[in-house]
Amino acid sequence: MGKTLYDKLWDAHVVDTRDDGTSLLYIDRQLLHEVTSPQAFEGLRIAGRKPWRIAANLATPDHNVPTSAAERTQGINGIADPVSKIQVQTLDDNCNEFGVMQFAMGDQRQGIVHVVGPEQGATLPGMTVVCGDSHTATHGAFAALAHGIGTSEVEHVLATQCLLQRKMKNMLVQVNGKVGPGITGKDIVLHVIGVIGTAGGNGCAIEFAGEAIRDLSMEGRMSVCNMAIEAGARVGLVAVDEKTIDYLKDRPFAPKAEQWQQAVDYWRTLVSDADAQFDKVVEINASDIEPQVSWGTSPEMVVPVSGKVPALAQAKSDVQRKDWQRAYEYMGLAPEQSIESIQLDRVFIGSCTNSRIEDIRAAAAVAKGRKVASSVKQAMVVPGSGLVKAQAEAEGLHEVLLEAGFEWREPGCSMCLAMNADRLGAGEHCASTSNRNFEGRQGFGGRTHLVSPAMAAAAAIAGHFVDVRTMVEEA
Amino acid sequence: MKAFTVEQGIVAPMDRANIDTDMIIPKQFLKSIKRTGFGPNLFDELRYLDVGQPGMDNSKRPLNESFVLNQPRYQGASVLLARENFGCGSSREHAPWALDDYGFRAVIAPSFADIFYNNCFKNGLLPIVLDDAIVDQLFSEVAATEGYQLTVDLSEQVVVTPGEERFAFEVDAFRKHCLLNGLDDIGLTLQEADKIKNYEQQRKAVTPWLFADV
């Protein structure tokens, strides 16, 4: 019987399997950031242990860094919040002490870990990649086995280059046919989560396949894999094809010269065999997918922009009815209210889901020659890395966005989790390109609606949600 | 992780049930970037008369003289004696970190909360379950004798009183092995260091680019 892509990646990394069924899995790459690494380094120090293979690690501060240019020009000293400052400083100290390669604040290569890894070619097909952050699933877009881990596991990987793991189940999400114009990877993944629910991928590694996935750029595939975690799966995967290989060519850490060809030959084997068996298969019709907007406090509470907040009668169970009731109240929405009637206070374009060059281009295309509605207090665009920012500026996208009334920020996680000063006020509605709409995620009492970058930009212009496809046709 | 073989030490009695993790280490201290340094804030709310905040100079804070750990006779204690359901509350590993940082090596109680019990083993701290009646007896002996010490022998699985009374306790064989040898998860994995190195050799031959330095 054939193997799935996940089977192949798993088998290639098992060092040992114990009697109780857990395996020691070899880790090729660990990405580190300031929030989940301090106690791991501290643990090493206390135990007097040395990192196993320090060159396998790459660090960059992202969660806590301020995104205003004023604070950023002074480096770590410019961070106003004392707790954030200590965390960023500690990452810097630890990297220096242990000799970890770091893209520190002020380095143009700094950014959100999940943007930086692929951009640098530090994430490669066939690798195992871990990071103390659940959205590590992003890297699966490159056919890398990637997932988030906790702080004690970060220490375990630093010390042993291995992780104790149990094999997950195989799940296939097959998106058949082509999506319509204006439909992005973000819409696809939100639609999938709406269909299978936030527990749909529990215990599984999800492979995304089908024509609509193949048609996506690497950026789009990263947005899809990024949100595998919101679908309940720790791992999202896309098989290798020419786009994967083209994207990686000449990236700083990608293999060079004769190793490049050797690597490419190997990478081409990283696809599920035709006769591979999956434990679970979900088929999605790409042509059914409209631009998506989440209305509630869980990523599965999502509907097409042309739709309405669902009525209680549509709930499938008592549990769901209770969830919905609480969500109506928290979000300040009425059942059957149209999505287009939701007025926005703020707009956030950024996060590891949607802060890559393609996302900024999509936002700028909508913003061009238009103005952010006066009722919108703030519309911010936060590029995912210093290199994304530089690329966007070289293309003049920042001017288009600034002209339209958007703020153009320095790279970091920013309002995705509101650990720095960027956050929502209580009761404020936000069109956000991030990945989580939990209560309080973007600030206490804040109301998050998850959308694609083009949809967020369109909402900023209109002041309420609107089908971006009507605006693009107008233009 | 520190190995635990035999520990002889002063016993501090905390005559109270359901001591939760928030009591052991209040939440304002969890923002720390370290796993050491929690000792001075162990039982902070019981130990000091003011409200503790991170960064305070604890040596200048007003002490609650009546709290057991502040009494001269219990200084240097390494065995904590408590009542049932010790360590309930959150899963924070900061609780065993704080007990360990203060200097405790073992906690004796009639029962423990599950997660806390597990977390202790990961951090070199030995939780010992003894019968209610025995715990009662120990509380009276501690109260009666200044400088009262117990000996905890992990390999024999006994607690020995100054009067040579021996109380046996249960401990999972695997956890005992780890603690006796000072093996945490990392220590265990490192026992397989040769397998990891072999794996690396084989992989290097097939996919050399994975071993390039970043």
Ligand code: SF4
């Ligand atoms: S952008 Fe958001 S989801 Fe992504 S790593 Fe940062 S905080 Fe986590």
